[in-house]
Amino acid sequence: MASTPSSRPSPEHIFATLNARQQTAALKTAIELDLFSVIDEGNHRCREIAKRLNASDRGVRILCDFLTVLGFLRKEDERYSLNEDAALFLSKRSPHYMGTIAEFLTDKQHHENLAHLADAVRRGGTTTGRGNNLEPNDRLWVSFARSMAPLTVPTAIYIAQLVGAPELGAIRVLDIAAGHGMYGITIAQQNPKAQITAVDWPAVLEVAKENAAKAGVALRYTARAGSAFEAELGDSYDLVLLTNIFHHFDKETCVQLMRRAHQALKPDGRAVTLEFVPNEDRVSPPREAAFSLLMLVGTDAGDAYTFSEYKAMFQEAGFADTTIHRIPGMPQEVLLSQKS
Amino acid sequence: MASTPSSRPSPEHIFATLNARQQTAALKTAIELDLFSVIDEGNHRCREIAKRLNASDRGVRILCDFLTVLGFLRKEDERYSLNEDAALFLSKRSPHYMGTIAEFLTDKQHHENLAHLADAVRRGGTTTGRGNNLEPNDRLWVSFARSMAPLTVPTAIYIAQLVGAPELGAIRVLDIAAGHGMYGITIAQQNPKAQITAVDWPAVLEVAKENAAKAGVALRYTARAGSAFEAELGDSYDLVLLTNIFHHFDKETCVQLMRRAHQALKPDGRAVTLEFVPNEDRVSPPREAAFSLLMLVGTDAGDAYTFSEYKAMFQEAGFADTTIHRIPGMPQEVLLSQKS
Numbered sequence: 206m207a208s209t210p211s212s213r214p215s216p217e218h219i220f221a222t223l224n225a226r227q228q229t230a231a232l233k234t235a236i237e238l239d240l241f242s243v244i245d246e247g248n249h250r251c252r253e254i255a256k257r258l259n260a261s262d263r264g265v266r267i268l269c270d271f272l273t274v275l276g277f278l279r280k281e282d283e284r285y286s287l288n289e290d291a292a293l294f295l296s297k298r299s300p301h302y303m304g305t306i307a308e309f310l311t312d313k314q315h316h317e318n319l320a321h322l323a324d325a326v327r328r329g330g331t332t333t334g335r336g337n338n339l340e341p342n343d344r345l346w347v348s349f350a351r352s353m354a355p356l357t358v359p360t361a362i363y364i365a366q367l368v369g370a371p372e373l374g375a376i377r378v379l380d381i382a383a384g385h386g387m388y389g390i391t392i393a394q395q396n397p398k399a400q401i402t403a404v405d406w407p408a409v410l411e412v413a414k415e416n417a418a419k420a421g422v423a424l425r426y427t428a429r430a431g432s433a434f435e436a437e438l439g440d441s442y443d444l445v446l447l448t449n450i451f452h453h454f455d456k457e458t459c460v461q462l463m464r465r466a467h468q469a470l471k472p473d474g475r476a477v478t479l480e481f482v483p484n485e486d487r488v489s490p491p492r493e494a495a496f497s498l499l500m501l502v503g504t505d506a507g508d509a510y511t512f513s514e515y516k517a518m519f520q521e522a523g524f525a526d527t528t529i530h531r532i533p534g535m536p537q538e539v540l541l542s543q544k545s
Numbered sequence: 546m547a548s549t550p551s552s553r554p555s556p557e558h559i560f561a562t563l564n565a566r567q568q569t570a571a572l573k574t575a576i577e578l579d580l581f582s583v584i585d586e587g588n589h590r591c592r593e594i595a596k597r598l599n600a601s602d603r604g605v606r607i608l609c610d611f612l613t614v615l616g617f618l619r620k621e622d623e624r625y626s627l628n629e630d631a632a633l634f635l636s637k638r639s640p641h642y643m644g645t646i647a648e649f650l651t652d653k654q655h656h657e658n659l660a661h662l663a664d665a666v667r668r669g670g671t672t673t674g675r676g677n678n679l680e681p682n683d684r685l686w687v688s689f690a691r692s693m694a695p696l697t698v699p700t701a702i703y704i705a706q707l708v709g710a711p712e713l714g715a716i717r718v719l720d721i722a723a724g725h726g727m728y729g730i731t732i733a734q735q736n737p738k739a740q741i742t743a744v745d746w747p748a749v750l751e752v753a754k755e756n757a758a759k760a761g762v763a764l765r766y767t768a769r770a771g772s773a774f775e776a777e778l779g780d781s782y783d784l785v786l787l788t789n790i791f792h793h794f795d796k797e798t799c800v801q802l803m804r805r806a807h808q809a810l811k812p813d814g815r816a817v818t819l820e821f822v823p824n825e826d827r828v829s830p831p832r833e834a835a836f837s838l839l840m841l842v843g844t845d846a847g848d849a850y851t852f853s854e855y856k857a858m859f860q861e862a863g864f865a866d867t868t869i870h871r872i873p874g875m876p877q878e879v880l881l882s883q884k885s
Contacts, residue, residue: 214629215874216643216696220832222615223573223650226566227838230659233563237663261669266827267841267848268666273828274835275562280828289554303556310563319570323577326608329601356556487606488613488620492560495614498567501607508607534555 231271233311236295236304240268241277241287245296249284301355308352314345318502330505343408346384350412354385361391363532364477364539368444370395376443379469380404381433381462382450386413386426388479389446393422402427404436433462438469445469448479452496455506456518463522463542470544476519478540481509482529492536515540571611573651576635576644580608581617581627585636589624641695648692654685658842670845681746686724690752694725701731703872704817704879708784710735716783719809720744721773721802722790726753726766728819729786733762742767744776773802778809785810788819792836795846796858803862803882810884816859818880821849822869832876855880 235241238258248254255265269285272278277291287296294303317333318325324332365371370391375398380389383403390413393399401422403413407430417426429436433450445466451459466476481496488494493509500507510518512529519527519542527542575581578598588594595605609625612618617631627636634643657673658665664672705711710731715738720729723743730753733739741762743753747770757766769776773790785806791799806816821836828834833849840847850858852869859867864882871878 214633216634217876218616218630219572219634219643220876222568223647225568226656227659227835228562228565230662231838232559234662234666238666260667263669264666264841267837270827271835271838274831276558280826290558293554294556294559307563316566319567322570322574326574326578326604327600329603486620487610491614495567495611497607498571498611501604536557536560
């Protein structure tokens with residue numbers, strides 16, 4: 206989280222927190238308007254930016270000032286420029302552009318869920334009726350697959366290196382609930398003999414297939430449409446990827462899925478989990494710990510499980526050992542679970 | 546603002562900002578559930594708190610962990626306790642309780658406005674049709690008057706001291722757009738000979754009259770229902786209070802209201818303005834600067850004006866001199882304008 210309490214009692218932090226949704230709205234809007242690219246193109250004065258955006262001077266000035274307060278822009282002599290984060294991640298001129306993540310992170314479904322937080326606290330789970338996440342939800346997960354893909358690059362490279370993908374030879378990789386497919390695709394890019402099988406709902410798989418084609422690995426990419434819990438997965442895989450899936454379910458359902466992964470692996474195969482794994486205190490690190498709230502409002506019984514919880518679940522599913530690996534600079538962790 | 550950019554390029558600050566609305570939802574919900582009072586009563590473990598709130602263990606655990614991440618709670622050995630801000634301002638056992646401010650700050654009207662920020666940037670003003678703020682909006686302003694009153698105490702005392710209320714003898718004070726009325730009421734409390742006249746829409750004035758009665762100054766409190774721009778204000782006042790009103794209007798309308806205040810004052814009278822007054826750069830201090838965004842989405846042409854802008858407007862309206870006074874620990878400023 207970006208918030209820090211002030212050092213002496215003051216209503217300041219309470220105010221800032223109750224108003225925090227303004228920050229979401231301002232950044233989402235700036236990305237939608239493509240304001241950062243417009244500034245990066247050399248438009249620095251309010252009037253120039255407004256003209257390029259076909260917007261009002263007043264609106265642009267107020268939005269740019271707000272983004273300066275938030276630290277995404279700098280303002281000097283009435284000229285706005287991008288700070289490092291904005292230049293690297295929010296201008297379309299950058300190869301690392303990730304403005305698309307705003308679409309999923311600020312999706313109206315999350316807003317609807319958060320609006321019923323009090324009910325979710327009382328009930329102990331979502332009140333929006335989409336809670337079990339075992340049925341296709343094409344709109345939301347296609348949005349996820351399309352919008353979050355740019356963010357995955359550093360993580361996907363980290364995972365490919367961690368498992369030693371380039372040196373593994375002719376491996377078979379199963380990507381369960383593949384979404385954008387980038388984790389499997391990156392392994393295929395690093396290892397020209399790797400064969401990837403991706404499982405997801407049909408509409409979401411289309412996004413993964415597009416990404417595989419763009420990455421030049423389509424010939425080694427097989428798509429199997431269906432639920433992670435019911436699809437025919439095949440067997441004798443070297444690696445099974447389980448990225449951002451367990452947090453949607455209760456422990457029993459997680460173990461059930463781990464068992465399917467266990468069954469699909471070769472005797473010396475490994476399951477690779479990507480997750481928000483908070484420390485055992487559940488209140489640190491901030492981003493991992495905070496993730497639970499979204500699972501409270503959006504699922505029946507999902508959670509950000511701790512490492513000891515994951516270890517116990519993988520053990521129950523038959524895995525011999527699980528280790529944790531923190532990804533530098535990213536808010537998620539990788540778990541490696543050895544079948545034997 | 547509570548957000549600070551990280552020191553090296555990372556998507557962390559972008560993530561935190563796009564997710565910031567979760568902070569609003571969590572604190573609003575905790576206040577609604579009265580979670581802070583329940584902990585302050587001695588319920589520290591998840592199960593105890595859940596039982597008292599008639600809520601689920603899982604929901605309470607996740608909400609409390611999130612509030613710990615935000616810094617409102619501490620968690621030690623699975624026991625939650627209040628931090629200083631929460632104990633002082635968010636427990637109903639504290640005389641400084643201000644949880645009511647959540648109602649106005651998170652009002653659905655603001656959400657609706659923020660949801661149309663992109664349109665507001667293009668147009669240069671609100672797109673919700675309530676923009677001129679010259680018509681009564683009972684629901685919103687009664688909510689403001691009722692919910693924001695507790696927050697006014699330190700500011701109201703500061704203003705009463707700044708104008709030297711206790712030593713002024715039999716003064717007459719006009720409180721324009723009085724709202725909760727607390728600024729005038731506090732002067733009446735500090736000066737037993739002060740007579741207060743409050744102007745606001747009828748439904749809002751009821752709140753001010755209630756507060757005057759509670760404060761024991763009802764006999765010296767006169768209410769005049771109507772618009773700040775049209776009501777008969779009377780004349781020969783020593784002080785005219787203009788608190789949180791100018792930010793709703795364009796400069797021309799502000800000057801018009803200043804002229805009415807000028808006319809209502811004695812020759813040596815003073816206008817007292819309470820406002821969000823950012824520095825001339827318009828991007829500091831953070832809270833004052835950020836306030837403009839709400840005016841962009843919620844008004845036709847309102848703004849957080851700078852001191853030089855206020856000085857010029859008061860001069861145009863006939864005032865001799867205006868000085869600025871920063872309120873220690875509060876995000877607003879007081880302007881004193883001498884009629885002559």
